[in-house]
Amino acid sequence: MIHENLIEVEKRVDEACKRAGRNRTDVTLIAVSKTKPVEDVREAMVDGIIDFGENKVQEIMDKQEVIHEKLNWHMIGHLQRNKVKYIVDKVCLIHSVDSIRLANQIEEEASKKGVVANILVEVNVAGEDSKFGVKPEETENLVREIAKLEHVKVRGLMTIAPYVDNPEENRVYFKALKQLLVDIKRKNIDNVHMEILSMGMTGDFEVAIEEGATMVRVGTGIFGKRNYNI
Numbered sequence: 670m671i672h673e674n675l676i677e678v679e680k681r682v683d684e685a686c687k688r689a690g691r692n693r694t695d696v697t698l699i700a701v702s703k704t705k706p707v708e709d710v711r712e713a714m715v716d717g718i719i720d721f722g723e724n725k726v727q728e729i730m731d732k733q734e735v736i737h738e739k740l741n742w743h744m745i746g747h748l749q750r751n752k753v754k755y756i757v758d759k760v761c762l763i764h765s766v767d768s769i770r771l772a773n774q775i776e777e778e779a780s781k782k783g784v785v786a787n788i789l790v791e792v793n794v795a796g797e798d799s800k801f802g803v804k805p806e807e808t809e810n811l812v813r814e815i816a817k818l819e820h821v822k823v824r825g826l827m828t829i830a831p832y833v834d835n836p837e838e839n840r841v842y843f844k845a846l847k848q849l850l851v852d853i854k855r856k857n858i859d860n861v862h863m864e865i866l867s868m869g870m871t872g873d874f875e876v877a878i879e880e881g882a883t884m885v886r887v888g889t890g891i892f893g894k895r896n897y898n899i
């Protein structure tokens with residue numbers, strides 16, 4: 670089923686790119702494999718997927734223990750400071766940085782390991798109480814603070830849009846995040862590369878692509894429903 674799902678998702682990504690006049694190669698499809706077994710990851714790998722998203726440090730470590738192929742692991746979930754040390758050199762991108770305290774911890778651990786950590790600043794564009802992320806108006810300041818860190822590189826912005834039945838309702842938030850990216854990029858802040866826009870999930874990735882997403886994070890659409898009770 671994963672194979673069939675991927676064909677369908679790939680087709681929709683492709684069509685959204687066409688509608689927006691964008692190149693398919695400008696959008697990375699991240700397969701969100703959280704809660705799913707390694708067999709599922711392997712199935713997606715057969716279809717050429719190399720980008721996988723996880724929201725728990727332990728799960729990334731468990732999967733990497735058995736999958737040794739070179740893949741791009743993305744940390745997309747809320748990251749606790751005491752767990753940074755386990756993954757700072759094991760993921761290609763941390764999508765969920767929303768405080769200077771977390772960024773400082775990443776700096777410390779990345780420095781110890783002699784690596785530069787690529788990160789996105791998570792923005793709570795819709796202002797939902799339940800969501801992590803900085804306020805849009807606080808984003809530039811946080812980016813400027815993180816830019817001072819030697820072993821952390823800001824690559825762009827990420828948002829988790831509200832859960833809605835009609836994806837069109839999220840277009841306004843995707844537009845706003847894109848605008849924020851453009852505004853901050855224009856400031857030409859040293860050590861800041863505003864090039865990645867991580868937005869869009871199973872329910873709304875096409876709208877996100879139309880609004881400029883360069884990374885979409887699709888779980889259910891590829892792997893099917895998640896069961897959190899196991």
Ligand SMILES: *Cc1c(COP(=O)(O)O)cnc(C)c1O
Binds near residue numbers: 746872888890
């Ligand atoms: C789970 C998750 C996704 C994928 O959600 P789906 O609706 O299953 O596609 C994307 N982004 C984040 C941050 C997630 O936690």
